[in-house]
Amino acid sequence: QRHKFWETQPVGQFKDLRDTSLPEGPIEPPTPLSEVKQEPYNLPNLYEWVTCDMNSEETCLEVYNLLSNNYVEDDENMFRFNYSKEFLQWALHPPGYFKTWHIGVRVKSSKKLVAFITGIPAKIRVQNEIITMAEVNFLCVHKKLRSKRLAPVMIKEVTRRVHLENIWQAAYTAGVVLPTPITSCQYWHRSLNPKKLIDVGFSRLGPRMTMSRTMKLYKLPDSPLTPGFRKMELRDVPSVTRLLKTYLLEFVVAPDFDEMDVEHWIVPKEGVVDSFVVESQETHEVTDFCSFYSLPSSILGHPNHSNLKAAYSYYNVATKTPLIQLMNDALIVAKQMDFDVFNALDVMHNEGFLKELKFGPGDGKLHYYLYNYRIKSMLRSSELGLVLL
Ligand SMILES: CCCCCCCCCCCCCC(=O)CSCCNC(=O)CCNC(=O)[C@H](O)C(C)(C)COP(=O)(O)OP(=O)(O)OC[C@H]1O[C@@H](n2cnc3c(N)ncnc32)[C@H](O)[C@@H]1OP(=O)(O)O
Numbered sequence: 001q002r003h004k005f006w007e008t009q010p011v012g013q014f015k016d017l018r019d020t021s022l023p024e025g026p027i028e029p030p031t032p033l034s035e036v037k038q039e040p041y042n043l044p045n046l047y048e049w050v051t052c053d054m055n056s057e058e059t060c061l062e063v064y065n066l067l068s069n070n071y072v073e074d075d076e077n078m079f080r081f082n083y084s085k086e087f088l089q090w091a092l093h094p095p096g097y098f099k100t101w102h103i104g105v106r107v108k109s110s111k112k113l114v115a116f117i118t119g120i121p122a123k124i125r126v127q128n129e130i131i132t133m134a135e136v137n138f139l140c141v142h143k144k145l146r147s148k149r150l151a152p153v154m155i156k157e158v159t160r161r162v163h164l165e166n167i168w169q170a171a172y173t174a175g176v177v178l179p180t181p182i183t184s185c186q187y188w189h190r191s192l193n194p195k196k197l198i199d200v201g202f203s204r205l206g207p208r209m210t211m212s213r214t215m216k217l218y219k220l221p222d223s224p225l226t227p228g229f230r231k232m233e234l235r236d237v238p239s240v241t242r243l244l245k246t247y248l249l250e251f252v253v254a255p256d257f258d259e260m261d262v263e264h265w266i267v268p269k270e271g272v273v274d275s276f277v278v279e280s281q282e283t284h285e286v287t288d289f290c291s292f293y294s295l296p297s298s299i300l301g302h303p304n305h306s307n308l309k310a311a312y313s314y315y316n317v318a319t320k321t322p323l324i325q326l327m328n329d330a331l332i333v334a335k336q337m338d339f340d341v342f343n344a345l346d347v348m349h350n351e352g353f354l355k356e357l358k359f360g361p362g363d364g365k366l367h368y369y370l371y372n373y374r375i376k377s378m379l380r381s382s383e384l385g386l387v388l389l
């Protein structure tokens with residue numbers, strides 16, 4: 001199909017897919033900073049750019065409300081992501097973040113926030129190259145302003161502001177197919193509260209299954225089974241960083257985390273991200289860890305359920321405990337914390353536990369993209385070591 005905007009961008013183009021003569025790496029060279037457009041792109045007359053200070057309670061609430069009412073819905077409009085304010089502040093304030101990359105659009109007259117897009121800096125390794133990229137996320141245009149070609153302007157503006165920081169690549173995901181995915185991942189779901197998932201219409205009773213038989217099928221122990229399994233603490237950052245850095249080297253595309261990154265992204269933050277380590281009872285070394293983040297969704301138009309509590313598998317490294325056993329303990333603590341569902345993508349080594357731990361495949365796909373960086377051929381999802389929020 002015609003991608004009038006994306007055909008103008010330095011991304012893998014569908015027409016180039018078979019052309020193996022094209023070199024791997026940046027598609028366009030950097031522009032001299034003096035030649036980067038200094039002023040923001042033009043918006044339609046009624047609108048103005050605003051930089052959103054997510055540390056301002058008031059602005060963070062405006063962003064929360066825009067996303068809560070206008071962000072991503074599944075194809076059947078059963079759910080809409082409902083990122084919390086605390087989650088948004090966590091997601092947008094990693095080490096080295098730029099306030100100017102948190103971009104809003106307001107109506108000049110009413111000052112109403114009607115669009116948003118963000119970037120955060122991240123060191124991403126692609127094969128053997130470590131590149132500082134922008135991770136672009138939370139692109140949202142108010143439902144009333146859709147199909148007016150606002151998104152390309154938002155994308156060009158965040159690109160311009162990233163260029164001003166001398167960064168020339170980006171990573172992003174989407175549920176839609178655009179030119180051109182580096183890989184396409186499958187969502188998998190593990191019911192923790194099957195009765196609620198059936199009530200809302202996400203799951204259905206299996207053939208010859210009763211509700212009580214279904215609840216028994218998904219029942220989990222009351223507490224983790226692995227000896228030495230405990231919440232991660234600040235003092236675990238050095239050992240978890242060592243485990244994670246080594247593990248992520250196995251993948252073709254993965255973040256290059258240092259201890260500051262691990263402190264920000266993995267140390268537990270209540271209601272946002274949870275992580276657990278396995279500490280050997282004899283040597284007291286940390287041999288494994290698992291983590292998941294909390295991303296609730298609004299349940300749309302249901303008479304007696306309004307909120308879905310969903311946990312999303314984040315980074316997990318098993319060196320002594322079997323990965324299946326480690327992830328089963330993650331399910332057990334997620335159920336203890338009253339999550340309704342535990343979601344995971346088929347990235348990294350996740351395929352090794354999904355079926356055995358009673359995950360079911362979702363019907364949505366998540367496509368991963370790189371901006372201004374060509375890779376020879378698409379990756380298998382198990383070659384991907386990057387989880388974007
Ligand atoms: C070096 C640094 C580089 C930094 C930048 C890197 C790139 C970052 C890229 C962004 C990464 C974001 C990642 C992220 O946030 C995670 S994916 C979540 C995106 N957000 C949502 O789905 C929320 C609900 N939907 C909306 O708000 C609107 O539908 C949006 C705003 C999505 C599109 O607004 P609209 O009113 O429905 O549409 P028009 O304005 O008329 O524009 C139509 C054009 O937009 C293209 N489009 C549609 N959805 C897209 C999507 N999800 N990514 C990229 N492009 C998307 C579409 O293909 C078409 O272009 P084409 O004609 O060429 O096909």
Ligand SMILES: CCOC(=O)c1cnc2ccc(OC)cc2c1SCCC#N
Binds near residue numbers: 074080197
């Ligand atoms: C019960 C299983 O589905 C979800 O958890 C869920 C929740 N909210 C969403 C909001 C928007 C949405 O748009 C694609 C999907 C969901 C999904 S399924 C894909 C995410 C995962 N795993």
